[in-house]
Amino acid sequence: xxxxxxGRVAATTAFLTIALVAGMIWWANDEVGDANExxxxxxxxxxxxxxxxxxxxxxxxxRHERPREQERRVHERLERLIADSPLAGDAQIExxxxxxxxxxxxxxxxxxxxxxxxxxxxSAKQAEAIRRFEAQVSSRLLILQQxxxxxxxxxxxxxTERINAAQQRVVLVIIxxxxxxxxxxxxxxxxxxxxxxxxxARLQQATREVASGDLDYQLHNDSDDEIGETARxxxxxxHSLRTSFRQIERSxxxxxxxxxxxxxxxxxxxxxxRAPLRSMDGFSLALLEDxxxxxxxxxxxxxxxxxxxxxxxxxxxxELLGLSRVTxxxxxxxxxxxxxxxxxxxxxxxxxxxxxHVEWRIEEGMTVHADKSLMxxxxxxxLENAWKFTGKTEQAVIRIGMRxxxxxxxxxxxxxxxxxxxxxxxxxxxxxxxxxxxxEFSGTGIGLATVQRxxxxxxxxxxxxxxxxxxxxxxxxxxxxxx
Amino acid sequence: xxxxxxxxxxxxxxxxxxxxxxAFKRSHxxxxxxxxxxxxxxxxxxxxxxxxxxRAGEPLPTMVILDLKxxxxxxxxxxxxxxxxxxxxxxxxxILTSSKEEQDLISGYSLGANSYVRKPVDFNEFLEAVKVLGxxxxxxxxxxxxRAGP
Numbered sequence: 001x002x003x004x005x006x007g008r009v010a011a012t013t014a015f016l017t018i019a020l021v022a023g024m025i026w027w028a029n030d031e032v033g034d035a036n037e038x039x040x041x042x043x044x045x046x047x048x049x050x051x052x053x054x055x056x057x058x059x060x061x062x063r064h065e066r067p068r069e070q071e072r073r074v075h076e077r078l079e080r081l082i083a084d085s086p087l088a089g090d091a092q093i094e095x096x097x098x099x100x101x102x103x104x105x106x107x108x109x110x111x112x113x114x115x116x117x118x119x120x121x122x123s124a125k126q127a128e129a130i131r132r133f134e135a136q137v138s139s140r141l142l143i144l145q146q147x148x149x150x151x152x153x154x155x156x157x158x159x160t161e162r163i164n165a166a167q168q169r170v171v172l173v174i175i176x177x178x179x180x181x182x183x184x185x186x187x188x189x190x191x192x193x194x195x196x197x198x199x200x201a202r203l204q205q206a207t208r209e210v211a212s213g214d215l216d217y218q219l220h221n222d223s224d225d226e227i228g229e230t231a232r233x234x235x236x237x238x239h240s241l242r243t244s245f246r247q248i249e250r251s252x253x254x255x256x257x258x259x260x261x262x263x264x265x266x267x268x269x270x271x272x273x274r275a276p277l278r279s280m281d282g283f284s285l286a287l288l289e290d291x292x293x294x295x296x297x298x299x300x301x302x303x304x305x306x307x308x309x310x311x312x313x314x315x316x317x318x319e320l321l322g323l324s325r326v327t328x329x330x331x332x333x334x335x336x337x338x339x340x341x342x343x344x345x346x347x348x349x350x351x352x353x354x355x356x357h358v359e360w361r362i363e364e365g366m367t368v369h370a371d372k373s374l375m376x377x378x379x380x381x382x383l384e385n386a387w388k389f390t391g392k393t394e395q396a397v398i399r400i401g402m403r404x405x406x407x408x409x410x411x412x413x414x415x416x417x418x419x420x421x422x423x424x425x426x427x428x429x430x431x432x433x434x435x436x437x438x439x440e441f442s443g444t445g446i447g448l449a450t451v452q453r454x455x456x457x458x459x460x461x462x463x464x465x466x467x468x469x470x471x472x473x474x475x476x477x478x479x480x481x482x483x
Numbered sequence: 484x485x486x487x488x489x490x491x492x493x494x495x496x497x498x499x500x501x502x503x504x505x506a507f508k509r510s511h512x513x514x515x516x517x518x519x520x521x522x523x524x525x526x527x528x529x530x531x532x533x534x535x536x537x538r539a540g541e542p543l544p545t546m547v548i549l550d551l552k553x554x555x556x557x558x559x560x561x562x563x564x565x566x567x568x569x570x571x572x573x574x575x576x577x578i579l580t581s582s583k584e585e586q587d588l589i590s591g592y593s594l595g596a597n598s599y600v601r602k603p604v605d606f607n608e609f610l611e612a613v614k615v616l617g618x619x620x621x622x623x624x625x626x627x628x629x630r631a632g633p
Contacts, residue, residue, distance in 0.1 A: 267582065270581060270582055271551075271552050271580070271581040272581075274581045274602070275496055275498070275499060275581060276498075277604045278499060278502060278581075278602060278603075278604050278606070278609070279498035279499070279502070281604050282498070282502040282505070282606040282609070283498070285606045285607070286502075286505060286606075307605075311604050311605050314603070314604030314605070
């Protein structure tokens with residue numbers, strides 16, 4: 001059974017129980033109300049009887065017409081009360097009947113008393129007889145009235161008892177209802193624990209296990225409720241995770257194998273492709289050295305061209321290998337002092353071409369969180385570029401610094417060299433792309449591609465601003481710069 | 484040690500061998516140069532066995548110039564065999580190779596290479612390197628004392 005169905009059943013049961021208890025309380029309350037009404041009626045009866053007794057006394061003392069009239073009205077009221085009384089039960093009906101008879105008898109006696117002639121004007125003997133008769137009737141009347149009162153009190157007591165009984169029933173019904181509800185609540189708690197809380201705890205445990213890497217964890221819950229379905233979905237999920245994970249592992253192995261092949265290939269390229277170039281250069285030089293005197297200027301020029309081409313291809317191979325290594329090596333981030341790296345490169349460039357006078361303006365304390373050896377390669381390429389393209393500038397200035405661009409810190413290398421037309425700027429970072437002729441500025445066109453790869457590996461970006469004849473500024477920003 | 488001993492050049496590429504010989508000649512290195520074309524031949528020469536049995540009793544070369552990429556047994560294998568044998572443990576070995584791979588450099592030095600020289604494409608640069616090598620290993624450096632033959 002589904003948990004929602006179980007929930008509905010529990011709710012319905014609880015509702016029905018509450019309705020039942022409410023109904024019973026209402027019924028018992030009705031009983032109490034009814035009994036109260038009866039007691040009020042019997043109390044009225046007793047009050048009427050007491051009034052009747054008082055009226056009778058008054059009449060006996062004064063023999064006025066007013067109490068006579070009052071007696072008649074009270075008697076009729078009592079008759080009506082007795083006749084209309086809805087009291088049921090043998091004892092009550094008997095008591096009522098007795099009451100009625102006694103009441104009628106009392107009324108009759110009262111009328112007899114009223115009809116007794118006055119003693120005035122009668123002889124002493126007659127008066128004596130009248131008084132005796134009056135005394136007899138009066139005492140019987142009073143006894144009857146006394147008995148009627150007793151009957152009325154019996155009925156009142158009976159009503160009180162009924163009220164008590166009804167009130168007890170109300171208490172019992174409330175206790176029974178509360179117990180039943182407690183029982184239902186207990187059962188519901190037990191079901192919730194068995195069907196909801198424990199399976200959810202197992203599900204939680206399973207998510208923890210899977211989160212900590214155990215993809216083989218299975219729940220095997222075969223219940224047909226919602227949690228059972230969730231557990232089965234969970235098992236299906238870990239199954240597909242396992243499948244994906246194995247696929248990824250396979251892909252990773254393939255990638256590793258592929259990477260190894262590339263390594264082997266690069267090694268071969270580095271080793272074997274250079275050997276023929278060495279021969280070309282070496283034997284051309286041998287020719288020039290050993291037979292220089294037998295060669296004319298054109299032949300010597302041709303041999304020089306062979307040598308230059310061989311050397312250029314050697315550089316190309318080296319730089320391509322460098323580019324591929326930049327992509328393959330593992331990124332090891334740490335604090336890198338760019339100012340220091342730039343100073344070292346500037347110094348070594350100065351040593352290589354001591355005839356050149358370039359003003360270096362390197363900002364102090366530029367630190368980034370990056371791979372040091374890769375950042376060295378990137379800066380080397382950028383500074384070599386700036387150095388190269390200021391080669392024909394009279395007062396060459398190369399500036400390296402940091403600046404905030406679009407809310408992020410960016411490093412820049414700016415020169416006042418030949419610059420270039422920004423129309424071709426997007427082609428600049430592709431391998432073998434050059435904006436100048438080889439005979440103007442030498443180069444392989446791999447340097448900026450290498451820079452871009454290094455910056456991309458650091459999840460940063462590189463861009464350039466330039467004007468022909470006014471120099472170029474290369475910017476790069478890295479993700480996660482350390483302040 | 485008045486008589487110049489030979490240098491063993493282990494190189495499979497004939498062009499590279501010719502260029503190396505030329506570089507030695509131009510650097511005024513007067514030692515005779517023996518050539519081995521693979522790793523096994525190099526070890527046969529050093530340990531006087533196989534085709535080089537007749538060398539038994541002759542002194543060891545003054546230094547070995549070793550290419551890394553060789554047929555049969557590669558350069559690192561040769562280096563390991565040289566360092567594993569008591570007779571040749573102290574023999575100067577210079578690795579001369581095209582490779583610039585960091586891994587080769589590390590393995591070369593960790594196996595006990597005395598020097599590591601990369602063959603540049605530009606012959607003039609190569610000449611410079613060989614000159615430095617010749618000066619250092621043949622003139623300045625005092626070789627370890629000769630051990631008794633096997």
